[in-house]
Amino acid sequence: MNISDELKYRKLEQAQPGEFEQLQEKAKGCPWRQSYHIQASAGLLNDPNGFTFYQGEYHLFYQWFPLGTFHGMKYWYHMKSSDLVHWEDVGVGIEPGDPQDSHGAYSGSGIVKDDKLYLMYTGNTRDEQGERHPFQNLAVMDSTGKIKKRSRPVIKAVPKGYTEHYRDPKIWFSGGKYFCVIGAQRANETGCAVLYSSSDLEAWDFEGEIATSLGDFGYMWECPDYFEMDQQGVLLFSPQGISPEGDHYRNIYQSGYIVGKPLDTERRSFVHGSFQELDRGFDFYAQQTTAAPDGRRILVAWMGLPDTNYPTDSNGWANCLTLPREITLREGKMIQQPVRELQMLRKQEVKFESTLQDEVNTFEGFSGTSYELICEFSGANAERFGIEFRTGETEKTVLLYDRVEKEVILDRSESGQPVATEYGTERRCSLDADNIKFQLFVDSSSVEIFVNDGEEVFTSRIFPSMNSTGIRFFAQGGSAACKATVWSI
Ligand code: FRU
Numbered sequence: 001m002n003i004s005d006e007l008k009y010r011k012l013e014q015a016q017p018g019e020f021e022q023l024q025e026k027a028k029g030c031p032w033r034q035s036y037h038i039q040a041s042a043g044l045l046n047d048p049n050g051f052t053f054y055q056g057e058y059h060l061f062y063q064w065f066p067l068g069t070f071h072g073m074k075y076w077y078h079m080k081s082s083d084l085v086h087w088e089d090v091g092v093g094i095e096p097g098d099p100q101d102s103h104g105a106y107s108g109s110g111i112v113k114d115d116k117l118y119l120m121y122t123g124n125t126r127d128e129q130g131e132r133h134p135f136q137n138l139a140v141m142d143s144t145g146k147i148k149k150r151s152r153p154v155i156k157a158v159p160k161g162y163t164e165h166y167r168d169p170k171i172w173f174s175g176g177k178y179f180c181v182i183g184a185q186r187a188n189e190t191g192c193a194v195l196y197s198s199s200d201l202e203a204w205d206f207e208g209e210i211a212t213s214l215g216d217f218g219y220m221w222e223c224p225d226y227f228e229m230d231q232q233g234v235l236l237f238s239p240q241g242i243s244p245e246g247d248h249y250r251n252i253y254q255s256g257y258i259v260g261k262p263l264d265t266e267r268r269s270f271v272h273g274s275f276q277e278l279d280r281g282f283d284f285y286a287q288q289t290t291a292a293p294d295g296r297r298i299l300v301a302w303m304g305l306p307d308t309n310y311p312t313d314s315n316g317w318a319n320c321l322t323l324p325r326e327i328t329l330r331e332g333k334m335i336q337q338p339v340r341e342l343q344m345l346r347k348q349e350v351k352f353e354s355t356l357q358d359e360v361n362t363f364e365g366f367s368g369t370s371y372e373l374i375c376e377f378s379g380a381n382a383e384r385f386g387i388e389f390r391t392g393e394t395e396k397t398v399l400l401y402d403r404v405e406k407e408v409i410l411d412r413s414e415s416g417q418p419v420a421t422e423y424g425t426e427r428r429c430s431l432d433a434d435n436i437k438f439q440l441f442v443d444s445s446s447v448e449i450f451v452n453d454g455e456e457v458f459t460s461r462i463f464p465s466m467n468s469t470g471i472r473f474f475a476q477g478g479s480a481a482c483k484a485t486v487w488s489i
Pocket of ligand 1: 046047063074106107108122167168223285286306
């Protein structure tokens, strides 16, 4: 789709009378509206931004273009919650359109200082020739919730050796100093992350590039994030331009992390292990983490991908955020679990128990489009066993464990309306285990699957008909004991 700059960089007030309300109306009538995920009332949502705990509440913003389902003039839209489950719609957080963010308030992060919430973000600007000039800006929210943008960028120039793809500052505080990582592209068009430091969040010094052993790893790293946990350093980012390798890197763009010794901020060297994908599903990108007051590290991501059309586009809205996940490290690997607060969503509970012997067994006691399902398989000698969900006359989404290949497989080829099929309709991930636990969060148009308590996660949009509400359990080539509990949400 070729959209003129005039259409792309329109602000809300430049809409035709009633245009935005019409989009909202259209979105409202869409059967794929989510029931418990953060989504925009209309337009396009992408990255989570500014995720911070401030004055007793989690503040979470998202990238938002209100006037279409393409990537246009980006706003920060503001949500807040005291429990990570029930979110209050606060409204627009950062409005773009000033000289420092003339073409969009792009992604960034938050940190609390002097009882205020500091938000640092990339101001996307373009000059008359259409060339990009990214600025790193500040906006400050006070205790009344008022957000004031600073009119002058805190980082104005892109240092020599890097292109105009320079964005998404993520701030942290360590050893009496503030640091931020920014996603960058070197002049030779390879991706990396750079480091800045500051004593006050206002004046920033360019420290240099974070030296990793990844070499040429894609052409751009978006949305970097850094934190420390269990005396280890974790650098997360979303690299673009990584080619598929076996079951890996199957989506248009990737998201993952490297774990190592804490970052040496003096030398900017990061000694780390190999790059690992965060999620094995179809739709996951641009994650951001924050620290909860009790010390947990919580991650939220965009349940979608850039440069991808979704079936809801024609209904005036696109995308949603993932559920918040608690992350921990186990032997250098990130374990992701749905935050325990999500149990508050559980309503009616129904159980299922059976030993499946070469059969497909319909879960008679439950059907729906919005639920949590925990299913444990044990004692299997079957070649394959698993779950078919959102099943209807002609539709099903299949999640299975292949004991022969030792792989978890998610198949959305028959899920309903297709998405990005040029990138395949199946995702696979190796896992060597005797017992398999699948925890699924199903919403009207998505599924988040936590395998064996978060050892692997598959996050995906699916677009079935609203009549596809069934659940079936199956075993092929032998038997498997299956014990499941489902809660409607
Ligand atoms: C990632 C991204 C960021 C950018 C934002 C713009 O999805 O491209 O790099 O800041 O989205 O919306």
